[in-house]
Amino acid sequence: MNETYRIGEFAKRAGVTVRTLHHYDHVGLFSPTQRSESGYRLYTDADIIRLQHIVTLKSLGFDLEKIRATLDAPDYELEGALKHHIELLESRKAHVEKALTALRHAYSEVRDGRPNQWATFVRIIEAMNTMNDFDFTPHFSAEQLAELKARTLAPDEQAKISQEWATLFRDISDAAEMDPRSPQAVAFLARWDALIAGFTQRDPGLEASLQSFYANADNRAKAEHGFPGMKEAAQFIQTVRAALN
Numbered sequence: 001m002n003e004t005y006r007i008g009e010f011a012k013r014a015g016v017t018v019r020t021l022h023h024y025d026h027v028g029l030f031s032p033t034q035r036s037e038s039g040y041r042l043y044t045d046a047d048i049i050r051l052q053h054i055v056t057l058k059s060l061g062f063d064l065e066k067i068r069a070t071l072d073a074p075d076y077e078l079e080g081a082l083k084h085h086i087e088l089l090e091s092r093k094a095h096v097e098k099a100l101t102a103l104r105h106a107y108s109e110v111r112d113g114r115p116n117q118w119a120t121f122v123r124i125i126e127a128m129n130t131m132n133d134f135d136f137t138p139h140f141s142a143e144q145l146a147e148l149k150a151r152t153l154a155p156d157e158q159a160k161i162s163q164e165w166a167t168l169f170r171d172i173s174d175a176a177e178m179d180p181r182s183p184q185a186v187a188f189l190a191r192w193d194a195l196i197a198g199f200t201q202r203d204p205g206l207e208a209s210l211q212s213f214y215a216n217a218d219n220r221a222k223a224e225h226g227f228p229g230m231k232e233a234a235q236f237i238q239t240v241r242a243a244l245n
Contacts, residue, residue: 003045010043014051029068056085062138088137139213169229172236180243189240
């Protein structure tokens, strides 16, 4: 298949807009294979493969920079990429099916006038919370996720760490307007870094992935909603770092 297409025709065949193709070309994510003598963009049938990967990864929550890094990685290959996409979408499908089952059950009970609705709506909340769980896949590699899964903590250990974070958030809040250069502020920073290190094991790759994860606005909003005081504590820690540098 060696057909070439001008941008308008390729966009129509691929089901995207010309504006999208222009943007992907501008940011260096997806450029046409060829140019005509007059300078027009010319796409080929082979270009649809990269575009499909871009669209799939974007729908899964990857930002454009992460998509480019993924597609341009030296070990990137088509078969493995497609298999990984299938696994990610199957996981999403399972969450959606669980939510749909809960909603259909609730609809039946409401339609039939059955009074015992409390448990029904608790199931819906649980299902929706499952759908809204953090999606780590755009930010952590498969190897990193496997490593984290392998060292999953026992419930009491996880509860202890969660309590340490909550206590740190509260302690920072209680010491409002302290000098960011004070010994107390430096101690807060040390506690913060120690908790982060407990997760990353000081692995630079995990540290970078964690930063990428929290740089995502949706993930950050979910975390801040789930952990009262986190937003203000993080802002203070940032101020301390800046003051000490």
